[in-house]
Amino acid sequence: xxxxxxxxxxxxxLGIRCLYPIQVEALEKxxxxxxxxxxxxxxxxxxxxxxxxxxxxxxERTKGRAFYIAPLKSIAFEKYRDFSVxxxxxxxxxxxxxDFEKGFPKADIVVSTYEKLDSTLRNTPSLLxxxxxxxxDEIHFVGEPERGSLLETLLARILTLADGAQIIxxxxxxxxxxxxxxxxxxxxxxxxxxxVPLKEGVYNERKSRILFSDGSSxxxxxxxxxxxxxxxxxxxxxxxxxxxxxxxxxxxxxxxKQASKYSKLLGYNEKLAKEYxxxxxxxxxxxxxxxxxxxxxxxxxxxxxxxxxxxxxxxxEEAFRSGALAAVYATPTLAAGVNLPARRVIVAEYYRxxxxxxxxxxxxxYKQLAGRAGRPGLxxxxxxxxxxxxxxxxxxxxxxxxxxxxxxxxxxxxxxxxIRHSTLGLVASGTAKLDDILRVHERxxxxxxxxxxxxxxxxxxxxDLIEWKLIEDENDVFRLTPVGRExxxxxxxxxxxxxVKEHLEKIKKISDISILYVISRTPDxxxxxxxxxxxxxLIDEVLDEAPEIFDLIEYADDEELSALKVSLVLKRWIDxxxxxxxxxxxxVWPGDLHSIxxxxxxxxxxxxxVLGAASWCKRRDLPSKMKVLAERVRYGVKAELLPLLAxxxxxxxxxxxxxxAGFKTLADLAxxxxxxxESISGIGSLTVATIMEFFGRSDEAKIxxxxxxxxRRGLLAYMDT
Numbered sequence: 245x246x247x248x249x250x251x252x253x254x255x256x257x258l259g260i261r262c263l264y265p266i267q268v269e270a271l272e273k274x275x276x277x278x279x280x281x282x283x284x285x286x287x288x289x290x291x292x293x294x295x296x297x298x299x300x301x302x303x304e305r306t307k308g309r310a311f312y313i314a315p316l317k318s319i320a321f322e323k324y325r326d327f328s329v330x331x332x333x334x335x336x337x338x339x340x341x342x343d344f345e346k347g348f349p350k351a352d353i354v355v356s357t358y359e360k361l362d363s364t365l366r367n368t369p370s371l372l373x374x375x376x377x378x379x380x381d382e383i384h385f386v387g388e389p390e391r392g393s394l395l396e397t398l399l400a401r402i403l404t405l406a407d408g409a410q411i412i413x414x415x416x417x418x419x420x421x422x423x424x425x426x427x428x429x430x431x432x433x434x435x436x437x438x439x440v441p442l443k444e445g446v447y448n449e450r451k452s453r454i455l456f457s458d459g460s461s462x463x464x465x466x467x468x469x470x471x472x473x474x475x476x477x478x479x480x481x482x483x484x485x486x487x488x489x490x491x492x493x494x495x496x497x498x499x500x501k502q503a504s505k506y507s508k509l510l511g512y513n514e515k516l517a518k519e520y521x522x523x524x525x526x527x528x529x530x531x532x533x534x535x536x537x538x539x540x541x542x543x544x545x546x547x548x549x550x551x552x553x554x555x556x557x558x559x560x561e562e563a564f565r566s567g568a569l570a571a572v573y574a575t576p577t578l579a580a581g582v583n584l585p586a587r588r589v590i591v592a593e594y595y596r597x598x599x600x601x602x603x604x605x606x607x608x609x610y611k612q613l614a615g616r617a618g619r620p621g622l623x624x625x626x627x628x629x630x631x632x633x634x635x636x637x638x639x640x641x642x643x644x645x646x647x648x649x650x651x652x653x654x655x656x657x658x659x660x661x662x663i664r665h666s667t668l669g670l671v672a673s674g675t676a677k678l679d680d681i682l683r684v685h686e687r688x689x690x691x692x693x694x695x696x697x698x699x700x701x702x703x704x705x706x707x708d709l710i711e712w713k714l715i716e717d718e719n720d721v722f723r724l725t726p727v728g729r730e731x732x733x734x735x736x737x738x739x740x741x742x743x744v745k746e747h748l749e750k751i752k753k754i755s756d757i758s759i760l761y762v763i764s765r766t767p768d769x770x771x772x773x774x775x776x777x778x779x780x781x782l783i784d785e786v787l788d789e790a791p792e793i794f795d796l797i798e799y800a801d802d803e804e805l806s807a808l809k810v811s812l813v814l815k816r817w818i819d820x821x822x823x824x825x826x827x828x829x830x831x832v833w834p835g836d837l838h839s840i841x842x843x844x845x846x847x848x849x850x851x852x853x854v855l856g857a858a859s860w861c862k863r864r865d866l867p868s869k870m871k872v873l874a875e876r877v878r879y880g881v882k883a884e885l886l887p888l889l890a891x892x893x894x895x896x897x898x899x900x901x902x903x904x905a906g907f908k909t910l911a912d913l914a915x916x917x918x919x920x921x922e923s924i925s926g927i928g929s930l931t932v933a934t935i936m937e938f939f940g941r942s943d944e945a946k947i948x949x950x951x952x953x954x955x956r957r958g959l960l961a962y963m964d965t
Contacts, residue, residue, distance in 0.1 A: 248276050250300035250333070257329050264290035265437050267297075273431045276301040280411045280430035282383065284418040286438045287615040288585065291414045292326060295379040298412045303335065303352055306408075308376025310353045313361050315385045315395075317341045318554070318581040323381070324355045340364075343846065347371075358391065362398045362669065363735035369673035375409045378402060382580075383413035383424065384608070386689060387653035393662025396655055400687040401670065403429065417611045420652040427689045440618030441625045444646045447471055447590075448638045454629055455638060457646045471631045472592045473503050473510075476571040480511030484587025484623065485564065486571040489613050491596040491605070493549040493575060493833070499592065500540055500547040500573040507543035507570075516568035517542055523559050530824040530834055541569065548574040551833025576605075579613045588627040589617040594645070595633065608650040655690035658697075661767075664705040664738050671715050671722045672732035678706070678720040712742045713860075726857035734850030740766035744851055745860060753792040754863065757815045759873060761793050763847045764810040770839055771806035772813070772832060779805045785812060813837065814844050818876040820885075820896060841877060848874035884908070893934045901926050914939045918948055928952065 245268060246252050255261075263271075266283055267290045275281055275297050283291050299310040312327070314320045324339040330353055331337055338351035341360055347368045348354050356364075365371055380399065386392045402409060411428055418424055418434075425432035445456035447464070449471050454462045466474050476486045490496050503510075521538040529537075529552075537556065540546050546560045546569055561584050563569050571590075578584060591613055594605050610630070618626020630645060632638045657663065663685065670681050685691070685698050706722070709715045714728035724732065731741055747762045748754075763769065774782065783800060786793055786808055793811075797804050809830060816826050817837075827834060852870035855861040872883060879889050880896045887910055888899040905924045907913050913921075913935055921932045933948035 245271050246276075246297075247271075248301045248304055250304040251276060251297050253333055254296060254300050254329065257332055258293075260293070264293075264439065266290050266433055266435050267293050269433050269435075270294040270297065273433065275412070278302060278305065278377075278408075278410045280428055281433060282413045282415075282418065282421055282425040282428060282430045283433045284415050284421045285433070285435040286442070287416050287583070288439055288618070288620045289435065289437055290439075292323070295381075295412050295414060296327075296330075298377050298379065298410055299353060300330070300333065300335075302377035302410055306376040309351075309371075309374045310377045310379070311348075311361060311375065312353065312355045312379040312381065313358050314355075314381040315358060315391065316581055317357060318557075319381060320355050320357055322582050327353060327355060358385070358395045358398060359735065362394060365398075365401065366669040366672040366732050366735075372402070372406045372409075375402070375406050377410040377412065378406075380411065380413045382415055384415045384418055384653050386424075387656060389656050392656035393659070394665065396657050396689050397662060397666035397669075397685070399428070400684050400689075401666070401673075401675075404684045404687045405675070416615050417608050417650050418653055419608075419650045423692065424653060424689070427692050438618065439620045440623050442614065442617055442628060443625055444614060444628045446630045446632050446638045446642045446646070447475060448632055449634075454627075455642065457642060467509055468506050470502060470506075472499050472573070472590065473506050475588065475590050475629060475631070476503065477506075477509050477511075479588040479627070480570050482587070483511065485512075485567065485569065486588045486590055487564075487578070487584070487586040487616055488571055488573045488590045488592050489576060489579065490573065490593045491575065493547075493551055495593065496547040496549055496573045496575055500545045500571075503545045503571065503573070504540050504543040507545070510544045510570035512544035512570040513567045514544070516566050517544055517563070520559060520563035520566070520568045524556065527553075527555050527559065529553055529556055530827050532824065532828070533834060544568075544570040546572050548572050548578050549835075550575070550577045551835045553834050553838060556834075576609060576613060579616055585616050585619045585626070587617070587619065587623050588629060589614055591628065591630045594630060594641075604644075606651050607645055607648045610645045611650050655688065655693050655695065657688055657690035658695065658701075660701060660705055660708065661737070661739070663701050664708055667702060667705045668709055668714060668724075668728060668732050668738050671709075671724055672729070676722045678722070681706075681722075709738060712738065713858075714738055714741065727854055730850070730853040730857045734846070734853060736847065736850050736854075737767045740768060741854060743767075744854075745858075747796050748855075748861070748863070748866070751792060751795050754866065754869070755790060755792065756818065756873060757786075757790040757811055758792055759848075759866075759870060760814045760844070761790075761796070761807060761811040763844055763851065764807040764814070765796075765803075766847060768847060769810060769843050770836065771803070772809045772830075772836065772840070774802065774805040774809050778809075778831070782808045782812065789815075810840055810844075813840065814877060817841060817880045818873070818882065820881055820900060823880075841880070845874050845877045848877060888913070891935060891938045893931065898927060898931060918944050922948075 266285045270281055273279060275294060283294055303310055312323055320339055320341050327337045335353060336351040337353045338349040339355045340348050341357050347364050386395045413428055421432040421434045443456050445454045447454050452464050452466055464474055464478050468474055472488050479486050521541045524538045525534050548557060548560050561582060564572050595602050596605055614628035617628045630641055632641050667681055670684060682699060682702055685702050691698050710717055713725050714731055715722045716725055731738055744762055751758055782805060813826060813830050813832060848870050852867045856867035875886055885899040885903055888894055888902055901924055907916060918932045921927055929948045929952035933945045936945035
């Protein structure tokens with residue numbers, strides 16, 4: 245069945261002797277010959293191996309390069325680890341999810357995100373000539389409101405301009421696979437086969453029974469009368485573990501804390517739980533969060549959501565896989581991220597509040613959650629159980645979610661935002677004629693699904709880009725202006741440029757916080773939720789500290805208040821407020837804080853370059869101010885500490901200690917004695933060694949490295965007694 249040497253070698257290295265049905269079908273339909281395929285089949289049904297067949301055979305056949313793109317960084321890193329097998333075949337593999345203005349690393353196989361590939365192609369259009377095969381994970385994301393248009397226009401560009409490149413699209417749920425396959429010029433492989441059979445059912449709490457779709461049922465004991473605990477205990481009794489999905493972070497935390505009170509009823513490895521609790525305590529997370537999570541994990545449960553840092557999420561996931569946790573209470577972001585199967589998936593909530601309204605989640609989303617049930621190689625079957633709300637009829641819930649058809653994937657390109665973004669990218673990459681820009685957009689899913697307004701929308705997008713002075717028109721041939729070039733290079737939303745221009749023209753006093761506020765109003769930054777009571781407090785805080793910001797605000801609506809909160813959080817960060825204090829005072833999660841910091845640094849760098857290229861920017865010192873502010877946001881420091889941060893391993897806390905002790909410049913440190921440095925509170929032997937090494941004082945660095953090792957051995961010996 246396998247025909248290429250590369251595929252045979254791959255199977256041998258992976259120790260695979262028997263192929264799954266979709267893998268056999270993919271081989272029959274020409275995956276090794278460069279045929280485009282859309283593979284829609286459940287989680288763990290073997291889609292990744294199909295992708296690997298395409299990668300190894302295409303590189304063997306064309307000597308080009310392979311790209312694997314995913315919607316989330318967590319998925320990209322997981323696939324990168326999976327692809328380490330390629331290195332044993334002599335192929336280089338790199339992961340690239342970093343700064344948008346930087347291109348891909350040189351490698352045979354690059355694992356990345358949708359956005360990073362899109363930005364790289366506009367900055368390095370010649371990359372299309374090297375593209376041999378593109379694997380698109382989670383192709384159903386093309387129907388997502390936020391990011392679907394980006395993926396759709398990226399694929400339209402590749403379909404139009406990358407002649408001969410193979411496309412392999414993967415997903416667990418694509419009901420209208422035929423139309424998606426037609427769009428991609430691909431053969432569809434659709435299967436509901438799973439290596440671990442899935443039983444789906446609804447839990448009727450009044451009758452204490454799970455009613456399964458096959459007509460069988462299971463009685464559930466109710467030692468606590470809490471379904472999200474009783475259902476966990478029931479599967480724990482059979483040496484299985486559970487993922488419990490809810491629709492909000494608050495609910496995930498609430499249920500995990502309630503469940504922890506019944507830890508004696510739950511089944512988990514207590515010794516391992518304590519080990520993972522210690523890993524949480526040793527992390528760099530805020531103290532209150534470490535204490536809370538460590539306490540929960542010791543009791544066999546945890547919560548998991550995007551507000552946690554990636555390090556914390558990884559520890560929790562590892563703890564669950566090891567059997568240290570009876571259950572994890574999570575938001576749906578877990579199902580969209582890493583592969584974390586469980587014997588039983590419990591959908592504890594299927595209603596979500598959106599814009600003040602209570603709405604049921606879609607069938608597609610339920611199927612994504614249910615797909616996490618069943619661990620290949622460990623479970624004979626997996627279970628997905630919906631806890632029926634007291635207001636609903638169990639039969640209706642089963643009919644809608646379990647027997648219902650998932651929603652079709654539909655284009656989200658109808659608005660101007662995605663088309664403006666893609667049009668600017670096409671001009672940046674050399675596709676500069678109106679006819680060529682239209683040709684790419686006519687290759688979108690939107691056009692195929694009946695989007696007859698694509699020509700009008702493209703012309704409107706072009707008009708906007710010209711008005712904002714991002715592109716220039718010379719007889720329907722377009723070229724980037726200097727501002728457009730920087731906007732494209734840094735991959736920022738074009739509509740942010742006129743917004744920043746308007747705000748900077750209005751503001752009377754340029755200060756750190758006013759710059760941060762302007763950046764916080766751009767469409768690329770994540771907002772923060774603001775309660776009504778908190779809004780009044782934020783306004784008072786800004787009035788006291790930076791009244792000039794109110795030159796820009798006509799009415800403090802939710803968007804304005806969100807921007808005020810983001811700018812105040814960032815200001816406290818660069819003023820060196822402890823992370824714990826920021827999180828506590830502004831009610832922001834560490835994961836969200838880190839995301840805002842990372843995004844603000846990128847935007848400050850981007851707009852520093854944009855304003856530097858803009859003839860309309862009359863404040864010529866502003867680009868350099870933004871550049872310095874970007875570095876301050878990166879490290880969370882006042883400007884005076886920036887020189888000290890050139891030393892690797894010296895962060896905001898140690899830099900402040902050195903500065904306050906009189907070592908204000910690199911010259912001060914260059915002439916410092918190790919003994920003087922070591923006398924500073926919080927500056928240990930290893931830090932002293934790092935400083936000595938930075939200034940080429942190798943002998944002194946070695947002495948203090950050895951001293952650090954000796955101290956560490958002594959500490960470990962003391963801890964063992």
